[in-house]
Amino acid sequence: MGAFIGRRILQGIIVLLLVSFIAFIIFQYLGDPVMTLAGRYATQAQRAEVREALGLNKAFYVQYFNFLKNAFQGNFGMSYVTKVPVLNLILERLPASLELAIVAEAFAVILGISLGVFVSANPKNFASKFLMTGSLLGISLPTFLVGILLIYIFSIILGIMPTSGRGETVTILNFWRSGLLTFDGWRHIILPAFTLGMFQMALLFRITRGAMLEVLGAEYIRTAWAKGLKGKSVLFKHALRNALIPVITMVGLQFGQLIGFSIVTESIFQWPGAGNLLLNSMYESDFPVVATYVIIVALIVVMLNVLVDISYAFLNPKIRY
Amino acid sequence: MLNKINQIRKTKFFIHFIKKPIAVTALIVISILFLGALFAPVIAPQNPYDMDKLDLANSLLPPIWMEGGQSPYLLGTDVQGRDIFSTILYGSRTSFLVGISVVVISGLLGGGIGLFAGYFGGIFDTVVMRTADTVLSFSKTLIAMLLLGVFRHSSIILVILAIVISDWVQYARTIRGEVLSVKEEEYVLASQAIGGTSLRTVFKHVLPNSVSPLLVVAAVDFGIAIMLEATLSFLGVGIPVTQPSLGMMISQGRNYLYAGKWWLIFFPGLTLMALVFSLNLISDWLRDEIDPKVKNI
Numbered sequence: 001m002g003a004f005i006g007r008r009i010l011q012g013i014i015v016l017l018l019v020s021f022i023a024f025i026i027f028q029y030l031g032d033p034v035m036t037l038a039g040r041y042a043t044q045a046q047r048a049e050v051r052e053a054l055g056l057n058k059a060f061y062v063q064y065f066n067f068l069k070n071a072f073q074g075n076f077g078m079s080y081v082t083k084v085p086v087l088n089l090i091l092e093r094l095p096a097s098l099e100l101a102i103v104a105e106a107f108a109v110i111l112g113i114s115l116g117v118f119v120s121a122n123p124k125n126f127a128s129k130f131l132m133t134g135s136l137l138g139i140s141l142p143t144f145l146v147g148i149l150l151i152y153i154f155s156i157i158l159g160i161m162p163t164s165g166r167g168e169t170v171t172i173l174n175f176w177r178s179g180l181l182t183f184d185g186w187r188h189i190i191l192p193a194f195t196l197g198m199f200q201m202a203l204l205f206r207i208t209r210g211a212m213l214e215v216l217g218a219e220y221i222r223t224a225w226a227k228g229l230k231g232k233s234v235l236f237k238h239a240l241r242n243a244l245i246p247v248i249t250m251v252g253l254q255f256g257q258l259i260g261f262s263i264v265t266e267s268i269f270q271w272p273g274a275g276n277l278l279l280n281s282m283y284e285s286d287f288p289v290v291a292t293y294v295i296i297v298a299l300i301v302v303m304l305n306v307l308v309d310i311s312y313a314f315l316n317p318k319i320r321y
Numbered sequence: 322m323l324n325k326i327n328q329i330r331k332t333k334f335f336i337h338f339i340k341k342p343i344a345v346t347a348l349i350v351i352s353i354l355f356l357g358a359l360f361a362p363v364i365a366p367q368n369p370y371d372m373d374k375l376d377l378a379n380s381l382l383p384p385i386w387m388e389g390g391q392s393p394y395l396l397g398t399d400v401q402g403r404d405i406f407s408t409i410l411y412g413s414r415t416s417f418l419v420g421i422s423v424v425v426i427s428g429l430l431g432g433g434i435g436l437f438a439g440y441f442g443g444i445f446d447t448v449v450m451r452t453a454d455t456v457l458s459f460s461k462t463l464i465a466m467l468l469l470g471v472f473r474h475s476s477i478i479l480v481i482l483a484i485v486i487s488d489w490v491q492y493a494r495t496i497r498g499e500v501l502s503v504k505e506e507e508y509v510l511a512s513q514a515i516g517g518t519s520l521r522t523v524f525k526h527v528l529p530n531s532v533s534p535l536l537v538v539a540a541v542d543f544g545i546a547i548m549l550e551a552t553l554s555f556l557g558v559g560i561p562v563t564q565p566s567l568g569m570m571i572s573q574g575r576n577y578l579y580a581g582k583w584w585l586i587f588f589p590g591l592t593l594m595a596l597v598f599s600l601n602l603i604s605d606w607l608r609d610e611i612d613p614k615v616k617n618i
Contacts, residue, residue, distance in 0.1 A: 011451065015455050018455075026471055030471055030472075136598065136601050136602065136605065137594075137598055139601060140544065140548075140594060140597040140598035140600075140601050141594055141597075142548045142551055142552055142555075142568075142593065142597075143552065144551075144552060144555045144556075144568075144571065144572075145571065145590050145593065145594065148571065148575060148578065148586060148590075149590075151578075152578055152583070156578070156579060253457065253458060256457075256458045256459045256460045256463070257460040257461075257462075258460075259460060259463060260459070260460025260461065260462035260463035260464075260466075261460065261462060263462070263463065263466065263556075264462070264552060264555070264556065267556060279470075279556065282466075282467075282470035282471065282558070283470075283557070285473065287471070290467070290470070290471060294467065297459070297463070298459070301458050301459060302458070305454075305458050
């Protein structure tokens, strides 16, 4: 077990090194940092000074090493556009993104799994057939279209939901601005969270259903029925527990997807999160922000993957490490 | 030829297909959209990307059946006076082009890599699979967006490449899994035993027996690639503004939605949805046909 976890962590570190290398290339070689930082009208001497300060005269591997060292110390350089340390810029936006992602994921997991269980228990039901087709539609709709549709229906026609922004926020622990503690915040998060979570929900629903159908055909389930256990007990205690393994793996693995889609969602709802920041930074060629975003996302995804692997090993004793 | 058709008509595949009204409907929808895209220059009343043909006086006209609608603008016009119907036809050309290219390139590339990784194993296999895991844990949307956004050039070829770079992985994984079980089969062992070269064994025996699940992947992937292109173009990092794309139509129409000009978004959105939904229905049906075991996902 220890060796298995160790190997997973090692793999995670290799991935992070690779990603940091790509980020380094974006940071150092795309755009012209000297021109951007020194300004268009800087003299030759000023430019040389900036080059020296950025370490651009040093050997390639020294530059990469320094980049890594700085990254470890939380120093990712300055934004070209706002001239603020990049890390602060992103950290300030991160709570908004994480709250959106968590609410969306929670919604997807709860609804997806319960609907999946329902359909697997009543496969002939009309509602089940409706849900199956509906879920296929759910994975056929692009995120941006869902978002626009929801805004059109709930904000423009019905006028009961806000179109954009995060609403009222409260600062907790000095750095985390949360929208989840106010009614207004919840009103603002519902539409974007639904938009972001819908694809996941449809996917989890289909996977849960599949896993449940497979488990429900197993011998030990027949034994459970034969013992005269109640339907609820068989369904939740015996079947769902075993069916959950692929579902949990999927939840962990799909988190990276969620981050990708969250950029689209944030852009549609003008959500003040890191994804929106990334988009704007890309439009403005603000490469330090892009590079740092890439590293932070990689860090989150890799850590989650390691956690999923470990929990997978705990959940399923059949897995050999 | 007739003989061939009769042969096809008797296959189980065909009979099952005809019995499934949903799959048939989906195929008809895709065919109509495909023909529309293919013959866009013939069908479309206007070439929406020929600046001379655009007239600002005709901007934001509603669909023809509504008050103020004008012939020949069947589904209305956008802010530059572009005929929505024509733009959809041209835009779905881009969708099909991207979808088909992505599926073909990723399929060949990923299929090839997965085939060899699975058959030969070893370090190559480990590297390929670790790469696949890594790519899969990040989102395709994110990778394509970063690539296109960072390089700041856009063209249809770059969009295709940006998608392929993370897309081949699923083909590689799928076929590898198949190959791992197929290569233990007796006919493969027999081929090896009578001294068939590795290449011969791989292409004559392993490949034909492990390729069918790729069809399912391809059908799903077709839809995903089309959705991804639309998303990238929607965000402004995909197809250049001078070329038609359903995603871009929706992005441009978005600002007018608030003013009640719903047709700018509704029709391209509906086309996109119909296309992807039909592809997913077909892939669902294919999955049931090819492998009843994995009916579920």
